[in-house]
Amino acid sequence: MSTPTLSSHTDSLGDLRVAHQQLDSISMRELFAADPERFDRFHVEFDGLLYDYSKQRVTQHALNLLLVHAEKRQLREAIGHMFAGDPLNFTEQRSAWHVALRAGDQAPAVVHSVLERMAPIVDALRCGTWRGSTGKPITHVVNLGIGGSDLGPRLVVQALANRHSPIHVDFIAGLDPAEFNGVLANADAEQTLFIISSKSFGTTETLTNARAAMDWLRQALGNNTHLAPHLLAVTNRPKAALALGIPAEQCLPLPEWVGGRFSLWSAVGLPIACAIGMEGFTQLLAGANSVDRHFANAPLAQNIPVLMGLFGWWNVFALRATTHAILPYSYRLRELTAHLQQLEMESNGKSVDRAGKKVDYLTAPVMWGGAEPMGQHAFHQLLYQGTRTTPLDFILIAGGDDPRQCTLFENGLAQSAALMMGKTLDEAHAELLSTGHSAEEAKRLAPHLVCRGNQPSSTLLLPDLTPYSVGQLLALYEHKVYVQGVLWNINSFDQYGVEFGKQMANKLADQHDGPTDPSLDGSTCGLLRARRRMRGES
Ligand code: F6P
Numbered sequence: 242m243s244t245p246t247l248s249s250h251t252d253s254l255g256d257l258r259v260a261h262q263q264l265d266s267i268s269m270r271e272l273f274a275a276d277p278e279r280f281d282r283f284h285v286e287f288d289g290l291l292y293d294y295s296k297q298r299v300t301q302h303a304l305n306l307l308l309v310h311a312e313k314r315q316l317r318e319a320i321g322h323m324f325a326g327d328p329l330n331f332t333e334q335r336s337a338w339h340v341a342l343r344a345g346d347q348a349p350a351v352v353h354s355v356l357e358r359m360a361p362i363v364d365a366l367r368c369g370t371w372r373g374s375t376g377k378p379i380t381h382v383v384n385l386g387i388g389g390s391d392l393g394p395r396l397v398v399q400a401l402a403n404r405h406s407p408i409h410v411d412f413i414a415g416l417d418p419a420e421f422n423g424v425l426a427n428a429d430a431e432q433t434l435f436i437i438s439s440k441s442f443g444t445t446e447t448l449t450n451a452r453a454a455m456d457w458l459r460q461a462l463g464n465n466t467h468l469a470p471h472l473l474a475v476t477n478r479p480k481a482a483l484a485l486g487i488p489a490e491q492c493l494p495l496p497e498w499v500g501g502r503f504s505l506w507s508a509v510g511l512p513i514a515c516a517i518g519m520e521g522f523t524q525l526l527a528g529a530n531s532v533d534r535h536f537a538n539a540p541l542a543q544n545i546p547v548l549m550g551l552f553g554w555w556n557v558f559a560l561r562a563t564t565h566a567i568l569p570y571s572y573r574l575r576e577l578t579a580h581l582q583q584l585e586m587e588s589n590g591k592s593v594d595r596a597g598k599k600v601d602y603l604t605a606p607v608m609w610g611g612a613e614p615m616g617q618h619a620f621h622q623l624l625y626q627g628t629r630t631t632p633l634d635f636i637l638i639a640g641g642d643d644p645r646q647c648t649l650f651e652n653g654l655a656q657s658a659a660l661m662m663g664k665t666l667d668e669a670h671a672e673l674l675s676t677g678h679s680a681e682e683a684k685r686l687a688p689h690l691v692c693r694g695n696q697p698s699s700t701l702l703l704p705d706l707t708p709y710s711v712g713q714l715l716a717l718y719e720h721k722v723y724v725q726g727v728l729w730n731i732n733s734f735d736q737y738g739v740e741f742g743k744q745m746a747n748k749l750a751d752q753h754d755g756p757t758d759p760s761l762d763g764s765t766c767g768l769l770r771a772r773r774r775m776r777g778e779s
Pocket of ligand 1: 387388389390438440441442443447501736739740
């Protein structure tokens, strides 16, 4: 696979800088006023969903230059490499072939064999024929996993599960016993099954929770209880799962070529299938596959993930944006931000290029956000009147019979409009006069009412929240992340920084009896000593 160098695209970067300078003095409201067809030209509809980018700070000229830049970065070829299963994750000599997990009839045999193993397990659980050790049916599934073995499945379950599901699905990710005890407070051990989900089967948090879960089962069911009916595992290291006491037939494999943050489509999605059934899970895969085919085949100018990636890149490159907010107007998508934080920040939070050279440009922004409209009554103030340019993604849902869903949609649309339009000093002044303020008061107060406007946003409009549309949504973001990685010329598929954090945690785990490691810094040693003192240990 060829590695394009920076010199091959410096011209397009220069052109883009000039385009940005030309644009800098023009507001988006002027762009809309000058072009009544801006929305018509600057949106894409595909397979039931709509992507509106007319509120991005670009002109047709700038967009054309962005597309040229993408060509120069050999984006088309890079997309081809992903679908071919080439070793994109070259530092770990692995492909990043998550698209194969949802390729339907085109998927490799290993994908079909895992789906074939998942199906009877899910059916037995949902039909009540999977019994716990005392003979009662399992009705409660608890996923023990962290990072990609938690966030994606957790998001999808919260988005799609309903109260009619025969299986209630919970998640435990962290180490604080408050989480473990809280989730299991009212659980019936006889009817609870744990899925231990860990690609490496070496993650401290997950293995600690797995052991705690087994102790919890023994305490409730008796020390000699056969625990196997209460345990399933998903891993790339089946021997480690076997060593923990999980029978081989209850351990589902995860191919090496699936990265953790891209794994919800694999057996890691087992909690999803438990919550919505295999048919729902198949629809989720089908939605993602539809976006995959679009990503692989649509011309770059009409390719939604390519456009999402280009605007993400442009907002960092031209507007120097350091954060990016995800604003889903849906309570059911409340975990989307957390999932996208891992997806984007773990993938593209890098500062060396593919050749290992330190980059001299900004890479991934800090992803943040939350389910709306709560943010409107909290952080939107900064978006309106603060000093920062903040790119935003609005995710709106068109459907829903409840009038509250209409209001929710309108709230979201109103925010994207107001954050783009802003309020000028003249408008603020006129508004104050029209609401009975004296001329003197209006002059004094008007500057405080001015809203900056010009905040760049995209809107993804989904017809409804279904397994299919959620599959589409998540696949769009996965590909957006890859597009940005190509534009930044970085490897989006390793995470050595995270590994460094784990090494340090392991080092500190050996320092219970006081700091002895001479390589530890003064602050860390001081805090370790203070903790011992507070615990009355020294
Ligand atoms: O710590 C980061 C990470 O490696 C993620 O990339 C991954 O999703 C998570 O840990 C969990 O890893 P595992 O599935 O191996 O337990």
